Amino acid sequence: MAKRLKPVQPLLPLLRATDLRVSAGGRQLLAVPSVSVPAGGCLGLVGVNGSGKSTLLKALAGLLRPDQGTVLLDDRPVREHELSFRQQVGVFLDDAACFPDLTVAEHVRMVATAHGLGPTAAERCEQVLDLLSLRHRADAFPDTLSAGQRQLLLLSAVLVRPARLLLLDEPEQRLDTGARERLADVLRKTMADGTAIVMAVHDRQLLGRLADQVLVLDDGRVVYHGPTAEVINRGATPWH
């Protein structure tokens, strides 16, 4: 007798946003029909300055309330201040700041401890500082860091904590080629562990190495949403 197969349930995306619209001062800043990222996937957001990438990230992070549309994490609405959301989602925006009186190691340790790493915090902190090549500045204070090292400190503080979703705004800013490659390696490993990433990015190589899908924005509107390879293979990017 033929065996009856159970219907296959498609995997739910981790993050899903539908019909997002954001405006300010009577002007529409963003109109995005849909965003969907599965666990372990990476969506790259690209577009010229002012095209709406940060606005979209803020809406996905629940930091900005859209006029219209929904953002769901695991099919539940995103709420900025909900503890479970903060525990699951690491957000890196370009306005992140450092404490002037805490060293590099202390910053990273503070975030790791706050996110419940407990006895494993010290080892994880060293590992992240090693991976981003910042361990030699572990005892340095922020005002003695170069711009790129400060960027690495802020990234270390986001990457040290466990997260199911990372929302990153131009993480490659101020980093040299080697540091960008190390960042790509760390993010790829994070994805292999099942973390989803949405990342605004100007660096085409980083985009090609990480993103499996790309959303190109122009004046707040989506002008392309599809596989990264198609955008990369065009030779010239449609956003520069």
Ligand SMILES: Nc1ncnc2c1ncn2[C@@H]1O[C@H](COP(=O)(O)OP(=O)(O)OP(=O)(O)O)[C@@H](O)[C@H]1O
């Ligand atoms: N709080 C705000 N009030 C009014 N307009 C805003 C606000 N924040 C951003 N904008 C406008 O929204 C548009 C999109 O800005 P956004 O910062 O999302 O662009 P971006 O693609 O991230 O740019 P960049 O590559 O320069 O970081 C811009 O025209 C900007 O001036």
